[in-house]
Amino acid sequence: MKADALRGHLDPMILAVVEHEPLHGYAIMEALLERSGGELDLPTGTLYPALRRLERAGYLASEWSTVGGRKRRTYQLTSAGAKMLASGKQEWVTFRAVVEGVLRPGQP
Amino acid sequence: MKADALRGHLDPMILAVVEHEPLHGYAIMEALLERSGGELDLPTGTLYPALRRLERAGYLASEWSTVGGRKRRTYQLTSAGAKMLASGKQEWVTFRAVVEGVLRPGQP
DNA sequence: CTTGATGAGTAGATTGGCTACATGTTGCCT
């Protein structure tokens, strides 16, 4: 999968995996990998800056903890993040309709 | 629709509209607008550079003509472009599965 | 005692879509 196909779609995906349970960065990576059937293997240089960006924007809140001698930063969805996720899902539906309207995937 | 959601998806869309008939730039813009139900209103600063890029890459070929006193550059799909379009369609299917696998659009 | 998995992070390059601009024609409306 091409790199910049992800552009603008990563944020709602990240928010989605922490929708029902707070997770730390590494666990978010794994969740994305698992939910995508192994397709979405984010480099840390993509994920961690994205998480900080989402926190700065107020969509995520984080707190540190230590588990088994390892420091974790656990992120949870804020209410603003929940709204952003909902609108992100709606935008995805629109986007999909646009692309498929143009691509006409009926004929391969 | 967010601007950079388009990143990496525009190329196959452009190739798709010239798949069955060659079109000039302005007509491609209109075709995209129509096929997307009015959602995809590309600025010329996006479309024309994209067309040149696709031609440089060998996916499109162009020739000039004059219709009603106006100069047109008409683009048609090359065989390399057809292959690229086919693989672009396939990549879209994968991409859609990835996003929806992560977003789980069942629950809004 | 080295390797792989866990865990978090930064610096810098790339790149493609965007805004804003430049240029010209045709045809309709007032």
Place this chain on the structure above:
DNA sequence: AGGCAACATGTAGCCAATCTACTCATCAAG
């Protein structure tokens, strides 16, 4: 006649998100 909308093509430069490539640290297995 004058002006504006639609038609038609293009460039320069900005911006931001993702990537590569790196650093640093702990723990378990071999």
